[in-house]
Amino acid sequence: MSGAHPPRVVLVTGVSRYLGAQVAARLAADSRIERVIGLDDREPTGEQATILADSVEFVRADIRTAQPAAVIADNRVQTVVHLAIASAADPNAGGRAAMKEQNVIGTMQLLAACQQAPELRKVVFRSSTAAYGVSFRDPAVFTEDTEPRDTPRGGFARDVLDIEGYLRGFRRRRSDVAVTVLRFAPLIGRRANTSLTRYFSRAVVPTVLGRDPRLQFVHVDDALEILHRAVTEDHPGTFNVAGAGVIMLSQAVRRAGRIGVPIPEPALSAIGRGGANFSLDQLDLFVHGRVVDTGRLIREFGVIPRPTPVAFEDFLRGISGVLPREAIGAVEQRILAGLRRSRAAVR
Template identity: 50%
Template sequence: MGQVVLVTGVSRYLGGRFARVLTEHPGVDRVIGVDVVPPPHPIGGADFVRADIRNPIIAKVISQANVDTVAHLNVIATPLSAGGRVTMKEINVIGTMQLLAACQKAPSVQRLVVKSSGSVYGSSPRDPAMFTEEMGPKALPRTGFAKDSIEVEGYVRGFSRRRADVDVSVLRFANIIGPGISTVLTDYFTLPVVPTVLGFDGRLQFVHEDDAVGALVAATVTEGVGLVNVAGDGVVTVSQAARLAGHPTVPVPLPASGWLSQVVRRARLANLPPEHLQHMAFGRVLDTTRMREVLGFEPAFTTAEAFRAFVASGRGPEPSVLPAIQSALGAAERWTRAMGTTA
C-alpha cells in the first residue's frame, strides 16, 4: 500500500505544484491538500480539505484519513500575502505548533517533511564561506521570516524527541526562484531600479522552483534525512544578478536600508522586509554535500541557470512605478545625510 500524504499550504504556488507532482508518484496512493482557501491553481488528483492548521481540527483530518506522511510547506516568507506580519507569524509559529501536536497524537504518522530556509543561518560579515547543517548563525536573526523559521525548527526538534519513531526531514532551501514563483527576491529583482548596499556585493544562491519541488518529493518518499541544505551549484553576486536582470542599480548606505525598506513597502512597490538588504549586503552560501550524499538529490539547474530562467519569464512592475521608486531612493539618501549631520 502506498503513502497517504497530507500537504499544508497547498493554495500557495509551491505547495500546489508539489501536491500535483506528488499525485503522479507511483509510491503515493493519496494526497490531501490543506489550506484556509481553495487553491487558485490545479493540484492534480489531490483532495482539497479546507482547514486551518492553527485550529486543532487538523488533528481530525489526519486521523480520519489515516495520514502516514505530513509535508509541511505552509511556512510563509511574505507578510503581505499572509495579511500582515502578525498573521504571518501566527500561521508560521502557532500553525506549526498545532500541526505538530496533531502529528504527535496520530499513531498513523510515520514521516514528517518540513520546508525550512537557509535564512536560519542569518547574514552577517562574520559568516563562513559556506554554511554546513551543523553550523549556527553568527548573528541570530531577530525579526521576520528568519526568526519564524528558527522557531519552527525548534518545535520540530522537540517533536522529533517526543516521537522518535517518526522519520523527520527538514530541508533548508536557498532562495527559491523561477518563472512562476513570487518571493521577496523576485520582487526585488523586478524593480526597474535595484537598490544595493553601498560598498557591499553579497554572494547569493538560488534553487529553481522545479528543483525545490523535486527535493521535497525526494524527502517525502524516502526515509528521514534530518537537516539538509538545498541549493543550486555556484553563486552569483547581487551586482551580477542585477545585470542579468537588465536593471540599473543605485547604492544606498547600509544605515539607510531599514528606512528604504519601509518606504518601498508603504508605497507598495515591493515587499522588502527590513532584513532583506542586510542579506543583499553580506549574502549567504550553503554547503550542499548532504543534499547529494544523504538525500540523494541532484539539482537540474545551477544558481545562475535558475536566475536566468526567472529573468526569461519577463516579469516586472509597470514602468509607471519608476518615479515612486526613485522618490523612495531619494528619501533614503536624504535620511542618511540627515543622520550624518546630527551624528
C-alpha cells in the same frame, strides 16, 4: 541513499499557494501514493485550482487551530509535508502579525497534531537557509552543522529559527517519526513568484551601499523533485537545498539588465521597518549574503540541483531587461568600429 517506501496517505499544507499546489499535484500523480490530501485555510484559485483539480482531496482548515489534528487522525495520514510557511508579510492579509501567526503558531499546532497521530511515519518540513542567521563572524559557506551566531533582524528568519526549535523538540518526543528538514535557498525559475523574483523584475532596484552579497538560488523544479523524493524515499535529517556556485547581487542585477541604486543601510533599514516592499529579511540577505554547502543533499538524495547561475538564467528568460545584454554588446562594437575608423583616417 535510502530505499523507496512511499506512504499511502500524504497530507500537504499550504496547497493554495504555488509550491504547495505543485507538490500536492506531483505526489498525486505518483501511482505509488494512494491519497493526497491538500490543506489550506482558503480555497485554491486560478492556476492552483486547476493543478489540484480532481487528483488532490482539498480540505479547508486553519493550521493555526486544532483543526488539522482531526484531518490527520481521521484519514490515517502517514506523511505530513508542511509547506504553509510564509516567507514574506502580505500587507493585504494581516501583514507581519498574521505571517508570524501562520508560521510559528501554525507549525506548533501542526506538530502537536502530528505528535498524537499513531499512524504517522514521516514529516517533511520546508525550512530556509535563513536558519543560519546573519553575523559578520559567519563562515563564508554554511554547512548543516553551522550554528547561528546572532539573531537576524528579519521576521521570516526569526520564524524559521523558532520553527526549527520546535522541530528539535518534536524529534525528541517522536523518535519513531522520520523528520526531514529541507533548508531551501530562495526559489527561482521562470514560474516562481517570490519577493526576490518581484525585486529582479523591477526596472530600478535598491541595493545596499558598499555591500555586494553572494547569493544562491535553487530552481523551483529541483525543489519540487527533492520534496517529492523526501516523501517517497527515506531521508531523515536536515539538508541544505541550493544550486552550487554563487552570483553576486551586482552581477545578478546586471545580468537581469536592471539598474541598481545603492542606498545607505540605515535608510533601507528604516524602510524595512516601515513594512514597505523591502523587508528586513531582504536587507539582511543584501548585507551579508548567504551561501550553503550542498554536499550532504547530493550524497543522500542523489540529485544535483542546477547551479545557481543556470537557475538564474532560466528566470531571466521569463523577463525582459531594461539594459539588454545585446544592446550593450552593440554599443561596444560601435565604439570599437568608430575608434578603428578614426585611427585609419589619422594614418
